[in-house]
Amino acid sequence: xxxxxxxxxxxxxxxxxxxxxxxxxxxxxxxxxxxxxxxxxxxxxxxxxxxxxxxxxxxxxxxxxxxxxxxxxxxxxxxxxxxxxxxxxxxxxxxxxxxxxxxxxxxxxxxxx
Amino acid sequence: xxxxxxxxxxxxxxxxxxxxxxxxxxxxxxxxxxxxxxxxxxxxxxxxxxxxxxxxxxxxxxxxxxxxxxxxxxxxxxxxxxxxxxxxxxxxxxxxxxxxxxxxxxxxxxx
Numbered sequence: 086x087x088x089x090x091x092x093x094x095x096x097x098x099x100x101x102x103x104x105x106x107x108x109x110x111x112x113x114x115x116x117x118x119x120x121x122x123x124x125x126x127x128x129x130x131x132x133x134x135x136x137x138x139x140x141x142x143x144x145x146x147x148x149x150x151x152x153x154x155x156x157x158x159x160x161x162x163x164x165x166x167x168x169x170x171x172x173x174x175x176x177x178x179x180x181x182x183x184x185x186x187x188x189x190x191x192x193x194x195x196x197x198x
Numbered sequence: 199x200x201x202x203x204x205x206x207x208x209x210x211x212x213x214x215x216x217x218x219x220x221x222x223x224x225x226x227x228x229x230x231x232x233x234x235x236x237x238x239x240x241x242x243x244x245x246x247x248x249x250x251x252x253x254x255x256x257x258x259x260x261x262x263x264x265x266x267x268x269x270x271x272x273x274x275x276x277x278x279x280x281x282x283x284x285x286x287x288x289x290x291x292x293x294x295x296x297x298x299x300x301x302x303x304x305x306x307x308x309x
Binding site: 172 | 233238239240241242243246256286288296297298299300301302303305
């Protein structure tokens with residue numbers, strides 16, 4: 086099982102739609118989680134951090150379910166500019182030494198007129 | 199403006215050639231990282247440095263080398279020992295071990 090798994094998509098949705106992505110992680114001790122957005126041939130950019138049960142920023146809501154070991158990203162009122170790949174990132178907080186981030190392969194979203 | 203810069207944006211390497219990718223940051227971050235991204239895969243950690251004059255191997259360090267002589271700079275050398283170097287290379291920095299900020303990337307192609 087991969088440490089961080091995401092549905093690669095693509096999710097094709099019309100403008101104005103609500104879309105949700107899930108991401109599952111294998112290490113139950115993980116404490117911090119992130120969603121990054123990556124446009125085609127560009128660098129990932131931090132979208133949201135998720136440290137407790139969830140986080141909301143405008144049209145974007147991230148939720149954490151520790152019991153089932155997944156985090157979700159909900160996008161309301163989708164815009165054409167939301168078209169991108171969304172990367173799920175987990176900090177597994179291993180004991181001792183450096184805590185490296187684990188990146189999912191990403192979920193691609195395509196919003197059409 | 200504060201940020202992370204990488205150069206060049208595109209790089210072409212011939213067989214048996216070493217090439218060096220530049221990464222500079224003026225965010226005063228202690229930690230810096232190098233990742234490789236291949237199509238359909240998550241970012242994979244090559245090397246990281248938590249402080250000047252110290253660096254550690256990541257998951258796929260073979261065929262790569264780094265140095266950290268200055269806080270602002272963390273260059274990556276792709277050596278001829280790296281058999282499949284064609285990829286998108288991303289440098290990142292962070293003030294702690296959590297939130298990382300990325301540079302614009304270097305796209306390396308082997309001719």
